[in-house]
Amino acid sequence: QQQVKQSPQSLIVQKGGISIINCAYENTAFDYFPWYQQFPGKGPALLIAIRPDVSEKKEGRFTISFNKSAKQFSLHIMDSQPGDSATYFCAATNTGTASKLTFGTGTRLQVTL
Amino acid sequence: GAVVSQHPSWVICKSGTSVKIECRSLDFQATTMFWYRQFPKQSLMLMATSNEGSKATYEQGVEKDKFLINHASLTLSTLTVTSAHPEDSSFYICSAKAGQNTGELFFGEGSRLTVL
Numbered sequence: 001q002q003q004v005k006q007s008p009q010s011l012i013v014q015k016g017g018i019s020i021i022n023c024a025y026e027n028t029a030f031d032y033f034p035w036y037q038q039f040p041g042k043g044p045a046l047l048i049a050i051r052p053d054v055s056e057k058k059e060g061r062f063t064i065s066f067n068k069s070a071k072q073f074s075l076h077i078m079d080s081q082p083g084d085s086a087t088y089f090c091a092a093t094n095t096g097t098a099s100k101l102t103f104g105t106g107t108r109l110q111v112t113l
Numbered sequence: 114g115a116v117v118s119q120h121p122s123w124v125i126c127k128s129g130t131s132v133k134i135e136c137r138s139l140d141f142q143a144t145t146m147f148w149y150r151q152f153p154k155q156s157l158m159l160m161a162t163s164n165e166g167s168k169a170t171y172e173q174g175v176e177k178d179k180f181l182i183n184h185a186s187l188t189l190s191t192l193t194v195t196s197a198h199p200e201d202s203s204f205y206i207c208s209a210k211a212g213q214n215t216g217e218l219f220f221g222e223g224s225r226l227t228v229l
Contacts, residue, residue: 011172041225042223043119043208043223044206044220067142089156100147100159101208105155108172
């Protein structure tokens with residue numbers, strides 16, 4: 001019930017391409033879905049987040065698509081840049097409780113020149 | 114966004130000693146903070162939830178006597194790894210909740226612990 005499954009485990013994208021990372025959850029009580037970006041040796045940084053009342057949220061080159069019926073959400077990075085090379089984690093939580101985040105397993109993104 | 118500061122960013126200690134890691138919310142008050150542990154190339158594993166003025170809630174399998182958590186004020190939580198052993202070597206990360214009924218968490222920069 002608490003799992004968040006993330007794929008792919010790793011991803012190589014050419015500069016300018018679109019990076020797509022997918023996540024699926026099981027707990028229907030989750031109501032907040034953030035994505036975090038983590039560089040080596042650093043803590044995760046909040047990238048973008050969505051609530052289930054909308055199907056898409058866009059911030060700059062980053063877009064979250066959310067499919068409530070399928071219990072899936074994805075991160076799209078448009079015009080991927082070498083500086084986007086990092087590990088990305090999806091997460092989910094129920095904000096009405098202790099707000100403990102359940103993290104996906106992470107995706108290591110490498111953007112090549 | 115809100116800033117969470119962790120100190121030290123890295124620490125090396127001898128086996129059997131204790132190490133304290135501090136987590137501070139710099140520009141907001143955090144009634145709830147979370148402590149995570151992350152092994153290389155793995156996801157973050159929640160260790161405990163720290164509430165200001167009360168005892169921490171530990172996740173299953175986390176030794177509360179081994180990992181002492183204190184949340185004495187609205188801006189400071191500490192994690193003390195007691196009698197550290199090499200297997201405690203890891204990346205420890207704290208996060209703080211910026212408000213009630215929000216899932217938005219801000220993370221510290223992490224603390225790399227190496228136990229010799």
